Amino acid sequence: MNSSERARFLTILLLLATPVLVLCATAYSETASGTLVDAARLIGAKLHLLSVTDNLDNELLKLRLFRALCAAGVGGSLALAGAMAQGLFRNPMAEPGLLGIGSGATLGAVLGIALLGGYGAALGRFVGGADTDSVTPPAGFTLGLVPILSLFGALSIALTVYRLSTRGGRLSVSLLLLTGLAINAIASSLMAMIQMFLLSDWQVSQAIMSWGFGTLDDRNAFQLTIIWSGALLALAAIPFVGLELDLLAGGELDAAALGADPARVKTIVLSCIAIATAASVAFCGQIAFVGLLVPHIVRMLIGPKHRVLLPLSFLAGATLLLSMVVFQHGVCPWFAASFRAASHPSWGTAFDRIGALQPGILTSLIGSPFFLFLLLRQGKRGEL
Amino acid sequence: MSGGESKRLLPPAISAQNVRLTYANGVRAIDGLSMKVAHGEFLAIIGPNGSGKSSLLRVLTGLQPADSGEILIEGELLANLDTRERALRVALVPQSLEVLPGYSVEDFVLMGRYAHLTGWRLFTPRDKEVARDCLGRVNASSFAHRGMNEMSGGERQRVMIARALAQEARTVLLDEPTSALDLAHQLMVYKLIHTMHREAERTIVVVTHDLNLASQFAERLVLMQNGRIAADGSPNEVLKREILEDVYGRDLAYGMFDETISGKPRPWVLPLAKARGKETSEGLS
Numbered sequence: 001m002n003s004s005e006r007a008r009f010l011t012i013l014l015l016l017a018t019p020v021l022v023l024c025a026t027a028y029s030e031t032a033s034g035t036l037v038d039a040a041r042l043i044g045a046k047l048h049l050l051s052v053t054d055n056l057d058n059e060l061l062k063l064r065l066f067r068a069l070c071a072a073g074v075g076g077s078l079a080l081a082g083a084m085a086q087g088l089f090r091n092p093m094a095e096p097g098l099l100g101i102g103s104g105a106t107l108g109a110v111l112g113i114a115l116l117g118g119y120g121a122a123l124g125r126f127v128g129g130a131d132t133d134s135v136t137p138p139a140g141f142t143l144g145l146v147p148i149l150s151l152f153g154a155l156s157i158a159l160t161v162y163r164l165s166t167r168g169g170r171l172s173v174s175l176l177l178l179t180g181l182a183i184n185a186i187a188s189s190l191m192a193m194i195q196m197f198l199l200s201d202w203q204v205s206q207a208i209m210s211w212g213f214g215t216l217d218d219r220n221a222f223q224l225t226i227i228w229s230g231a232l233l234a235l236a237a238i239p240f241v242g243l244e245l246d247l248l249a250g251g252e253l254d255a256a257a258l259g260a261d262p263a264r265v266k267t268i269v270l271s272c273i274a275i276a277t278a279a280s281v282a283f284c285g286q287i288a289f290v291g292l293l294v295p296h297i298v299r300m301l302i303g304p305k306h307r308v309l310l311p312l313s314f315l316a317g318a319t320l321l322l323s324m325v326v327f328q329h330g331v332c333p334w335f336a337a338s339f340r341a342a343s344h345p346s347w348g349t350a351f352d353r354i355g356a357l358q359p360g361i362l363t364s365l366i367g368s369p370f371f372l373f374l375l376l377r378q379g380k381r382g383e384l
Numbered sequence: 385m386s387g388g389e390s391k392r393l394l395p396p397a398i399s400a401q402n403v404r405l406t407y408a409n410g411v412r413a414i415d416g417l418s419m420k421v422a423h424g425e426f427l428a429i430i431g432p433n434g435s436g437k438s439s440l441l442r443v444l445t446g447l448q449p450a451d452s453g454e455i456l457i458e459g460e461l462l463a464n465l466d467t468r469e470r471a472l473r474v475a476l477v478p479q480s481l482e483v484l485p486g487y488s489v490e491d492f493v494l495m496g497r498y499a500h501l502t503g504w505r506l507f508t509p510r511d512k513e514v515a516r517d518c519l520g521r522v523n524a525s526s527f528a529h530r531g532m533n534e535m536s537g538g539e540r541q542r543v544m545i546a547r548a549l550a551q552e553a554r555t556v557l558l559d560e561p562t563s564a565l566d567l568a569h570q571l572m573v574y575k576l577i578h579t580m581h582r583e584a585e586r587t588i589v590v591v592t593h594d595l596n597l598a599s600q601f602a603e604r605l606v607l608m609q610n611g612r613i614a615a616d617g618s619p620n621e622v623l624k625r626e627i628l629e630d631v632y633g634r635d636l637a638y639g640m641f642d643e644t645i646s647g648k649p650r651p652w653v654l655p656l657a658k659a660r661g662k663e664t665s666e667g668l669s
Contacts, residue, residue: 243501254476259467
């Protein structure tokens, strides 16, 4: 099987897997599992294909459906942004997180959470010396504040890193990775400062803490709209930058000599990376390693051509996070129940705990050793 | 209309007027240089390291904007052409290329067709045919499906020439195409360039350190020194002791090839470490 046949096979497989996984993630859960038919009915009703659903707990199913769609959008966005970053920087180790974009988004979101928690004036006093100590959110601040600040954080960090790493119109990759490292450090220290400042308010601290690990639960339609807008924007850019990223693999001067416009490609791709990453991270926190791992595996399977690699990375990322949701909320409770029934309660508890972990922790836990294995294997073959 | 007449009607392939380029570190790479490259010409730009040859090549392709001066490509101001229009007129064979793991030779040559793509920029059957044809012209069809990162230096150079051919630009610029090759492969590459010039009717501008290959194959040599043109003319006019001594120093030996691919005798120049006290000797000529 050559790489284009593999690409076709993988496309069909992932396109089939995604809706099935959405269905499973909607139907099965630790509480009041519905059946696949219930889930399908709900989706049908949402798409206005069916008029009514019956007496099942629709609100619960709806939350699960939103969680599944959120997982698909976030997983796809992060993997696509990672694939774009690796192509743009001609470095298989590049990902939005390493470039500081993720931490910029996180810093913005943490600020947003702090402001929503009523700490606007308090933060102001800490910095400048205002004297009111309001504990209610200032009027006009809505839930939209967190993603907007997060998006702003990601975009400004992306722009800063880009500007600092460009010398004489040419982007230096090594400089960019080092700048990203430094910006990450700055963002983490600022975040640590805010967290320390807010430590006594356990509710806000807990929100920041668990948000940092990433969560896909409790999504609403507004959040889904933002996440998928970012994802669709980045997807829509693929026809305009896919082939150009291939040309850029030989260097910017060479791409320009062939008739591409490297500056334009860099601008579009960096904007897509920033927007897609920010839209995801703004609500779901950092879900580590998806951006690094997924494009890497897809590239190993189907080769480096970006017009195929980018959309397939999106699909594979969506499938990965969806599988994670099904595993945590469908498979783990079933194992837990089975072990309890077979009177192994400690195993049951273990599976309950795994099911309740933040997905970001799980992707890191599984992703990093697997990534190490891939690197060592490639190193042995002389491919790195 | 004969080929000669139609060539005379076309504006020069490249025309540069009073071009200046100073790098950010203060190095003056090109210092008020003017030159014309006629259609169908085979021109070699020679000169010592740091004389501005490669900078000139980048400026002529628009990859490095000049500080001042005017450059015309086929009669059109370079500054008014977008990257795609420029790539349709001028192709560049770079000195070296970053490694491209995962791309096949065929993928790479197809990239030369980029400037021809329209709409959704999908490769048409004609693009693929041109790419295959160009691979055949450089005798690279047998490794069309091999990876770009698993080739020898000579094979790489052949593939880069095939890509420039596939670009179907009337002018091809080459940056030191033989610098990393052994003698047999140097000759192979120059023969390919010669074929590209004769059969595919490309205007050729090659930047090189190899005076002897330039002398055999090029019709005209431009000798650069300190960002200016020190000499311009046929190999017989440029490769002369009184001109080269100023540029490369005195440790040179001179001679003539009896016959070259052009059918004419051409000069050769070799570096020669002369014995002490014999610096006034006449060398081998």
